[in-house]
Amino acid sequence: MKLSALFHKTPKATIKDGQQTARITVGEKGYEPATIELTANTPIKLVFNRTNDSMCLARVQGEHPAFDVELPLNQDVVVTLDGLTPGTYQYHCGMNMFYGQLVVK
Numbered sequence: 001m002k003l004s005a006l007f008h009k010t011p012k013a014t015i016k017d018g019q020q021t022a023r024i025t026v027g028e029k030g031y032e033p034a035t036i037e038l039t040a041n042t043p044i045k046l047v048f049n050r051t052n053d054s055m056c057l058a059r060v061q062g063e064h065p066a067f068d069v070e071l072p073l074n075q076d077v078v079v080t081l082d083g084l085t086p087g088t089y090q091y092h093c094g095m096n097m098f099y100g101q102l103v104v105k
């Protein structure tokens, strides 16, 4: 195990005025950070920015919570979600090749 892994912590969304925001870069390795920790029962803003021109990553979708948005290259796209109950929620690219997850605590 690399030493850095021992100290690696899951990034947390920032909370301001009762809303939490997480920025997610969509690049050649998929979603970065791939795992984000969120606070339960607090409205969520996910800000996606796609930096890789592969069409594979041009959509991001989730089933629960449900969303399906296009990600134009190099633009912030905001996905607004209601607060979630504790659990792990996955989302993925339009072709189910890359996954990201929201860990709600």
Ligand SMILES: [Cu+2]
Pocket: 055, 056, 057, 093, 094, 095, 096, 097, 098
């Ligand atoms: Cu894909």
